[in-house]
Amino acid sequence: MTELLGSIWWLIVSLGLLVTFHEFGHYWVARRSGVRVxxxxxxxxxxxxxxxxxxxxxxxxxxxxxxxxxxxLDEREAPVPPEQVDLAFNRQSVWKRIAIVAAGPIANLLLCVALFWAMFVIGRPDYAPVVGQAEGIAAEAGLQRGDTILAVGERETPTWSEVQLAIIPAALDRADTRLHIRTADGEATTRTLALSNLPAQIDERRAVNAAGLVPRHLLAPALVGRVAPDTAAWGVLAEGDIITAVDGRPVQAWTDIGPAVEAWGEEGGTGMVEVLRDGERLALELAPTRIQPDDGEPYWALGITSARASLPEMDAELRYGPAAALPAALAETAHQGRELFAMIGRAFTGRVEVENTVAGPVTIARAANAYAGQGAAWYLSLLAMLSLSLGILNLLPIPILDGGHLLYYLIELVKGSPVSERAMAAGQYVGLALIVGLMGLAFYNDIINNLVR
Known part of the structure; x- marks a missing residue:
């Protein structure tokens, strides 16, 4: 219930702020153009x-x-007193009408820059872009545990979130991507991630995982949870033990235990499992046992399961000084705008699933609540992206949207006279149908992404 109320609250706050700025853009320019609002x-x-x-x-x-x-005030909507005709929107020059209509999306773009600037100045906490585990494509590229990803292509990646945002579009385009890294030994080098080898259909939200990259902060610690009765570890290991080595093989994360135990079992004999227990280092003797599951290959096991552990403290921050934050905010707005147009293109060409491109109110509400819970900088980054999306989508040449009206005015400039009332009415019906369809898709995506999955 708390999450539901929080999501509703942050949805209202977010949409209220973005809509207010958008409409204020129209209002401000209309008033200064001599139009009565x-x-x-x-x-x-x-x-x-x-x-x-x-x-x-x-x-x-x-x-x-x-x-x-x-x-x-508009003569097309209601009668206008003769003394106020000059204040009507429809009586203004085409250039004034263009300015008034374009002011809404422009206000959202300016708000996006301001929000990114504030985010950079406050500083967005995050995780360092350090590889925890490399499998599949990432391993084939030569990436290893401890590598720090400094840049993906030409985009610098000071945090892991920046790594994700840079890899996702390249993965969707199946474009091989060069990574600039610093190895665990401090050597600067490059690796080429062969994203062209990804499967035909992937969920862009899991593109980084599909490439075989697991960040260091998501590696589960080698913390023992449950010890199963009548297994090799029963009576030897205990809940809360932190395993540091298995038969002489160092262990840094839970995923290191399986391969080490498998190699140990193939070699045979007893060995030592080194653990940290209540601050004391212990070396405990045991031997793995061979397990034969009913529906799989046999494997060697100790009989332990991992303890659930919360994420570690964030160890990186995306921050600029007030002066440096302005060009960074402008560059980020331009970059995210290009990526948004590219994503729209991918949706139309079928290279990305439509349920991952159009978000409905439920998805936005849950995202707003989650981002707000991570701090002011994270919430500002979400608001910036929503403001950018609202501004750009409103510029699409769809009747009813601002972009549709701008299209009418551009036609008026070319032909020298306004678009006929009949043509505008027909366009409004088409635009209404498109908007209703888009809203239906958004609600459908909400159901699929939040209730079915």
């Missing part, structure tokens, strides 16, 4: 709060927090 609404439906300003604009917060609008 009748209403500024955050949300749709019945007003929960409203106030009339001295300039005559009614500001309100409505019951349904999934959008907002600015209503301007």
């Amino acid at each position: 009748l209403k500024f609404s955050v949300g749709f439906g019945k007003p929960l709060w409203s106030r009339r300003a001295r300039n005559g604009t009614v500001f309100q917060v409505a019951a349904i927090p999934l959008g907002g609008y600015v209503k301007m």
Whole structure:
């Protein structure tokens, strides 16, 4: 229940902030273009709060927090008194109308830059980009435990999140990617990750795992949980033991134990398992036993399971000074904008599953709650991405959206006269159908990603 209420709260806060900035862009430019603004609404439906300003604009917060609008004086919507005709939106020059409509998405883009700037200045805590385990494609590239990934292609990766964000698009495009790394010995070198060898269909959310990269912070510690009765470890090892070596083979993570025990069992005989117990180092003698499962290959085992452990403390931070943060925020906005357009292209060409490209309110709410729980910088980064997405999607040339209106005005500039009312009405119906379809897809994705999976 707490997570549900938190998700609802952060969804309202996030959408309210983004919509307010978007609509304020329209409002601010409209007022300075000489257009009378009748209403500024955050949300749709019945007003929960409203106030009339001295300039005559009614500001309100409505019951349904999934959008907002600015209503301007317009002869196409209602009769306009003769003395106010010059204040009507439809009577403005095409360039003023373009400026008013474009101001909403531009406000979101400016907000995105501001939010990224604030995120960089505050500093976003994260994990160091250190490889914990390399398998498959990553192992074939020569990556090893302890390697620090300094850059993916031309993009620097000071944290593991940056590694993920850089590898995912390359994985979706099946593009072999050069990694700049510093080995555990301190040597600077490069490795080529052959992402062209990935399977035909992968979930982009698991692209890094599909490439065989496991970060150091996700490696489970070699911490003993349960010791099964009547097994090799019964009466020897105990819950809470931290295994440091198996038959002379060093152990740094739980995944090291299986191969070490397998090699030990093939060699035969008893050996020593070194553990750290209550701050004391012990060497305990035992021998693994051969297990024959009903539906698999036999294997050597000690009879222990891993204890559940929480993630370690974050050991890296993405931070810039106030001056350096501005160009970094501009560069990040431009980079994420390119990636968003590329993702839209992948969705249309079928290179990525549509359920992973269009997020509905449930997904956004859960993400907002999760990011807010990680601190202000993480929440600001999510808001920045949502603001960028809102700005760019509103510029798509779909009637009803700002981009559709801009398309009408560009046609007007070319032909020298406004688009006919009939053509605009037809466009509105098409746009409404597209938006309803997009909303349906978003809700469907919510069901698939949050309830079915």
